[in-house]
Amino acid sequence: MQRTESIIFARLTALLPLAIFAGLCSRVPAAVGGGAIFFSWDWIPGIGVNLDVAVDGLSVLFGLIITGTGVFVVLFSADYMAGHRYYVRFFAFLHLFLLSMIGLVLADNLITLFVFWELTTVLSYLLIGFDNKNESARSHARQALLVTGAGGLVLLIGFLMIGGIVDTYRISALAEQARLLQRQTNYLFILAMVLIGAFTKSAQFPFHFWLPNAMAAPTPISAFLHSATMVKAGIYLLARFHPVLGGTEAWMGTLVGVGGVTALLGAILAVGQSDLKRMLAYTTIMALGILVMFLGGKTTPALTAAVTFLLVHSLYKSALFLVVGIIDHETGTRQIESIGGLIRSMPMTTFGAATAAMSMAGFPLFLGFIGKEIMYAGALTEEMFPAFATTAAVLSNALMAAIAGIIAIRPFLGPPRQTPRAPHEAPIGMWLGPATIGALGLVFGIFPDWVGRWLIQPAVSAFHPTVEPVQLKLFHGFNEPLLLSFLTMGLGLGLYLVRRSIRGWLADRMARLPVTGDRLYEMGMAATARTAAGLTRFIQNGSLHRYLLTIIGVFTLATAGIWALNATTRPGLLHLPSLPLAQWLLVTLMAAALGVVVVARSRVLAVCALGVIGSGAALIFLVYGAPDLALTQLLVETLTLIIVAIVLLRLPSLDKTAGLHSPGRWFDALVAVGVGTLVAALTLAVTGGPLDRQLTDFFEQNSAIAAHGRNIVNVILVDFRSLDTLGELVVVATAGLAGFSLLARRRR
């Protein structure tokens, strides 16, 4: 395909998210009324796993964010990835991810939700490591997969336990069982499982380290997966489970604590970065922390703050990521200090960056300002730690304002700088996204009532039914939140002015941190590899002796143990039968020959003794009515001795280490006697029981009639069980061929 044609085709695929977007828009009026629609298709109805779908206010809001940003990300990528080797693959992954994410927010079944949850994890892995020739991209992709994948498995444990208690996997049926679940003794365990799942996915402390590393992905992927959608899956889960597991002290304390710490940590680390993309990644961690913190509350203002900020953040963060992608694409660098004066060459990009950053900083008239006001109102009403929540919110917002300044002012204003590529405006497909999304932040900010009524309130009431929804207004009057807003702006401005010295100081501090999540992860990975290597060296050490000892030891102990546990009769005394003297002599002779083989230091002596044992067995067969066996045994014994003699001539003579010359051999002897005793005891137990002669009787009855043979053993071998004999012949032939090929290689 020609390059321009493939770009046009890629742009056309944006119709898919656009269609879903339109479909979801049609659900908005119903969602405002609090209505939800349900579909269900049978999948595995026997265990309650079905493709249940629920469309309510919360899923509509998330779905609109996913498909809305999705449209612009697809348009952006069409140009951004142009000429890439895996152009088609990129769009395949991108759309698969988009569909999985839609599935996740529409799923009304715990197991279905888990399947989509893990699908997003896998596609995130593929997209982070998209640059698969790059070692660090691969290892960062693996890190994200391991952290979020392990979290997903923990989440599954929680889901299964919930399903076991309430006897359904329907998510919409869980809320009415909330009291039952919260009274369970293992409620805290279930809560921990669900929270670990959400925290790993949404990069909460101490699992936050994977997200900055995920910036190895192409920039549109970072904008889409790692700021607007996938990392919000954990937030979505927390909102969904708020009426089910939420409202308890454990829920509130954990979410407010973890979220607050994550927010502050993310904000501080963000200021310490000089790479624009990593800086944005840390502010995403900060935003996710704030969202978790507010979902910890149970008042309507706190939850409204969470949902409002979710929308605010998705808008400005995806726009800013796309702006960084444009800067990287058009100038060839993302280092903050090497870019300047881009406003002249990139007016449209500058517009997107400026509107998004002003929303991020919380300027009046922008949606970010309203988000911040509600945030403070919510923080002040938190049930647990309101002071901590308010402080964390103010500090994070101040740092966010400073970072918005760093991102939007530095690269665009001031004198132009020398960059690897001469900057020029990006193609329309690329700047359209940030400019539109940035402008939306302004439009929504001017008409907050519209956003509040149609999007925010239906989403909040989907997981927090309330009679008095919080109204979004352009201006809430002179009150505490407004005061806090002024404080935030002042702090943000101050931080912006001293940013350089802070960055140097922070970078210095961060380099000296003794323990970081990243390093713990590295240590864990190294320890796993070391343990695996050590275990392999221990189990597969190449010593035949140890292999045999393990096999025989396990066989002896396991068989004897199970037998002892299930034994119904006690072993009695042995009653030796009265046998003719000749037979006693024969058995004694065989036993003596056995002793000779074991202690022999001469090859010839050992072979002779083996001959005695083999011939003895033949005699036993002969005496007890098995002339065929005796004949075969003698024949095979003779052949074996001939082969042994030929082979032994070429092997060195026996060393003088026969018998019990070392402590190790004493142990071997102990094992040997143990397994020998077990075999003897088992044989005695078998022969002491009843004999089932069904098959023997059948063969005796039918040999002459059905097969016209009078030697029953022969008839069994060549007629009744002839296929077994064919198999036996194949074994003999294979052994002969294998032996021949081994010898033939020598001659060559």
Added chain:
Amino acid sequence: METVLALLTGTMVAGSVFLMLGKNLVRFIFGLMLASNAVNLLIFAAGRPDTSRPPLIPQGSLQPVAAVANSLPQALILTAIVIGFALLAFIFILFLRAYQQLGTVDTEAMTNSESGNQDTAPSERPRP
């Protein structure tokens, strides 16, 4: 006879295991031959050897006229003897080749599956 065979089988298994646990390939072969015989005797004992009359049907009759030896274990043992022999013959050749290749019959000295660095996985080796 079963009691005696059971004891004999147990003793043979003990001797065979002791020989195979030694570090000499030649003794390992002896142990394997013993084990082969021991298992055959075990099956024979399980069939309750209690008569010396072989399982044959006389002329002019469609069934054995008196109680004959149990034919089923005999058929099994006959197969086992032949397969055991094939296995032994192959093992002899394998051990002979191993000795010719490595110059030792000490199993503890044969721990390297391939010549060269045993700790290198195939994927980590430099490609030709």
